[in-house]
Amino acid sequence: MNASSSNDSNSRPSAISVENVDFCYGKSRALKGISLEVTRNEIVAFIGPSGCGKSTLLRCFNRMNDLVPGARVTQGTIHIEGVEIHSPEVDPVELRRRVGMVFQKSNPFPRSIYENVAYGPRLAGTSEKGALDSIVEKALRGAALWDEVKDRLGESAFGLSGGQQQRLCIARTIAVKPEIVLMDEPCSALDPVATAKVEELILELKREFTIVIVTHNMQQATRISDRTAFFYLGELVEFDETGRIFSNPRRQETEDYVTGRFG
């Protein structure tokens, strides 16, 4: 499956294109000369030990790093759907509407389930009740949560279990109808059952969205991703089809990491 999808990924247009990117937090260099390409409707996994820069790169894609004082791209370009995202005419708010993000810890707003999902569409200017209702239902169905919460949409989001909360966050993200969904270790705080559900969901979402997922869980990467990128000390060591990375990597560091010899 992985092989076939990566085959036609070559013919598909590029969703994210990173060229020779350097990124600094103040004086410390977090990313060194990264180049990679993510094509539409594929799932790319970023793996690597803590502090290797995978989350930093992910957060570059929706310019979430703008919030960190002193953090900036010092060199290179990132194009999303063909647009250089650091050019002055790009509004980060518009960018984030098209590049959604799911975080490591589920972070629903202190509101009702309905309001959580309706938050993004409301910001985008949808205020008509009927339209909102259908967006919320579609997003919750898309996040495989509808059947579990349809009778208690008005209740607080904090009443949900951890796995449900994370799927609610995914629903909230896809309600904005982004093209790309970034996921920063979305399952790290979940138990195996909830993880399985979220993974199943991610595979479903692939039909509509391009997904980049950061994970520490090697099995997860093999289960869901088409291609995997291995980062180490701020460098992109290897980026290839997932099957190849885990069975027959080209570089020694990659093999050491995926076999658990370090990391």
Add this chain to the structure above:
Amino acid sequence: MPAKPSNFASTGRSRRGEPFVWLTAAGLAIGVLLTVGLLGLVVTKGLESFWPGRIEVWKVDREGTLETVAGYVVQERSRRAMDGSAHEEIQIFRGNGELYGEKFLYVDQAQIQETQQPEDLALIERLEGGLVIGRIQSIQLHDGATVEGTSSDFRKQLTQRIREASDRRDQLEDIEKDRIGRNAKEVKELRLKEKLSGTSPEITARLEALQTEFAQLDEQRTEIRQELEADHLVVESIDGRPLSLPVGELLHVFRPNEVGFFGRIGEMLRRIGSFLISDPREANTEGGVYPAIFGTVVMTLVMSLFVTPFGVIAAIYLREYAKQGPLVRAVRISVNNLAGVPSIVFGVFGLAFFIYFVGGVVDDWFFPTSEEPVFKSGGILWASLTLALLTVPVVIVATEEALAAVPRGVREAALACGASKWQAIQRVVLPASLPGILTGVILAMARGAGEVAPLMLVGVVKSAPDLPIDGTAPFIHAERQFMHLGFHIYDLGFQSPDSEAAKPMVFATTLLLITIVVVMNLSAIIIRNRLRKKYATSSF
């Protein structure tokens, strides 16, 4: 097999430092004791001042002459006379100011021959002249008839007449304050118009009509006054001297020695009620404190209305938008230090800036024709603003902390949904920090409600019968001076002509001030807890 000695036997190390635990516990205990003591004192003394004690009658032997004294024991004390002999004395409140001059009297315990508690003694409250203690004899009516105190329906008649008098006084107040006041105001306005743009037949006609109306009102007023003074209650003091009290001035008659425990409780509740809802009398030493309660609450609420948005907006800029650096740090330190500036300094600032400068400008622009200053004098608006300034650091600091405590994840989630920075703050960050902000507002209210010193410069007065919000247009009188419980306490305790008589009022008012602050804080805390439940953020 011999038992192995335990390796975990205590070496005493685990108890090292335990004296310090006791030290900290003792510190807390002292704090708690002081608080409980303070509250206990205020509550007991405050409630005591409402408790209707028994009237006692003493036969006192004063150098051979036997004097009869009726009243309450206020306190006991020991006194050393000139010749070195010790005397136990009691201080007695005996009222009847017009008979004795002094309402209080010291009596040597040794001179007391006999003590009684006769049931027929009455305690009479009236509008002027203080309490009367004596035996009620009769009512002398204006037509010369007499209702004897021994007649069967005497009490019913007396109560009836007192109630009628109260209604008449209300009528009188309505005429004097409301209708004559309105009349006078219109006359004044018309005269001014006449002066400015010349006279016209309409003005003259209206003035004449107003004059006729005034004459009618004046006649009514005189009539009611006469009615109020027509009937008299005849009372005999304990030493047999007669007193004639106009029924129109009576407020309440109570016979403390003939009622039981529940009767006393009832009387106490009545006293508390009348303390809360009536106006002060006798230079504040009698009557109630309603205007002061009203002033305190309104001022505190208005202050919160000013301080909350101002402090929150300032804190949002300081925390969310300002570029963190030496300048912002300096501003933050200054704001924190502002909270420590002596409050009287704020009073001086309020006087100079709000009253003289802002008030002066307002008067020049909007009230150029007024002869007296309108806003260029102390008033509830300026007092509220001054206190808002005084308490704004509290709100800023609390809001900043609340904003900083909002988890990063919540902000990032909002931004990742495509919210702008302001949208994220407005719809997610602010609601999440609302409980913390309200904590700041509660602290500010508590501080503001108890502050007295600056208010004395910017609008608090000893007596302000006109409330800042009332039924006369434009209903809200932001420029009016007002009464305040804190100042009232100070005034009663230290400025009163009869500080002995004011003492119970001091404690009663203190109790009330504490109660009001507690009630306002409690309601804010309840609101905060509701919000906290609503906007609770999960633990991340």
